[in-house]
Amino acid sequence: MDGELDLDQLGAEHRAGATVEELSRRWGRSAGAIRHTLEVRASFPWLAQLPSHLLARLDWAEIQVPTGVVADVVRQLEAATGQLVMIYHRDHRGPAGTVQLCQLIEVAQLSPADATVLVDLERTVPDVSIVLYGNPLRLR
Known part of the structure; x- marks a missing residue:
């Protein structure tokens, strides 16, 4: 699923038990990038206040x-x-x-x-x- 990363869906899949490696394959991103994005979202929960289309364009690195x-x-x-x-x-x-x-x-x-x-x-x-x-x- 290359293209725009749906962060709400990514988080939901991770909470449901998907591994970082599985998410990496599904979303066409490196495991490191997926792990980093999940860690940032967990560290700064207030980011969830931003609309998904803006979060998808954010430079997470x-x-x-x-x-x-x-x-x-x-x-x-x-x-x-x-x-x-x-x-x-x-x-x-x-x-x-x-x-x-x-x-x-x-x-x-x-x-x-x-x-x-x-x-x-x-x-x-x-x-x-x-x-x-x-x-x-x-x-x-």
């Missing part, structure tokens, strides 16, 4: 799955600011035809205090880029 210290930073930023937090691989360039999340939704308007928290926490994870999006999520 730019998004970093949070683990360890990075996951702690995400939780701290969400708690401190109340905004939607996303982390990216620094200096990633996506393939043609994909879009970045910042092209789809509004970034957060930060108070000076929230901006200070963001800058302080960014220093603890220098290999990632952090963006805060408005909560509630607003399409551009």
Whole structure:
């Protein structure tokens, strides 16, 4: 089933017991890409608020799955600011035809205090880029 990836269907099939390898064959994507997409969706459940047709065009490879210290930073930023937090691989360039999340939704308007928290926490994870999006999520 090459073509546009239906993320709701992908998630449903995975929850129903399909392995990453089975999904890879069915959807015509690498197992690594399928695994990464599922991990990103699990790490950032608020992405489900976006319409499926926009999610299908998203450059999933730019998004970093949070683990360890990075996951702690995400939780701290969400708690401190109340905004939607996303982390990216620094200096990633996506393939043609994909879009970045910042092209789809509004970034957060930060108070000076929230901006200070963001800058302080960014220093603890220098290999990632952090963006805060408005909560509630607003399409551009």
